[in-house]
Amino acid sequence: MNEEEQKSFGFLLSRYFLHGFLFSIVFLLLALGWIVVLFALVAFGAIIGLILGAILLLFIIGGLNTFLMNEIWRISVKSDWKSLLVHGLILFLVLLIVGIPSFVVNIFLPNIPIQIIVFIVYCFIDGYVARGVGGGWEEQSDYNSQ
Numbered sequence: 001m002n003e004e005e006q007k008s009f010g011f012l013l014s015r016y017f018l019h020g021f022l023f024s025i026v027f028l029l030l031a032l033g034w035i036v037v038l039f040a041l042v043a044f045g046a047i048i049g050l051i052l053g054a055i056l057l058l059f060i061i062g063g064l065n066t067f068l069m070n071e072i073w074r075i076s077v078k079s080d081w082k083s084l085l086v087h088g089l090i091l092f093l094v095l096l097i098v099g100i101p102s103f104v105v106n107i108f109l110p111n112i113p114i115q116i117i118v119f120i121v122y123c124f125i126d127g128y129v130a131r132g133v134g135g136g137w138e139e140q141s142d143y144n145s146q
Helices: 003-073 081-098 100-108 112-137
Strands: none
Touching: 003 081, 003 112, 081 100, 081 112, 100 112
């Protein structure tokens, strides 16, 4: 690789890391609020509340990734309710599958240094996955060509 390719590769890696890091941190904060709402929904609506809570989670995941795609990658992503719902569902499922090795590592090696290393590695992985899934809802516009 020449110097320009290495520079662009490093820049790309840093964006993947940033996307994964911000997704993880902001999602953690949003998930804490979601848990409170979920308990209220389940308390008042039982199974229907649980279903509404799950749908809300998918909107949170899709909306967060849409926001990060726009801010980090400068890619405009469809943000109508159907797109957010499906985007969130697919991203949830893919991140769940991709996260299986981290769950296994955290079960068998439950100590803080290992968890920090796994978190850092998964920032790259989650950023790559979230960017890939989000690209499926890219809108074609003049904004993308900049």
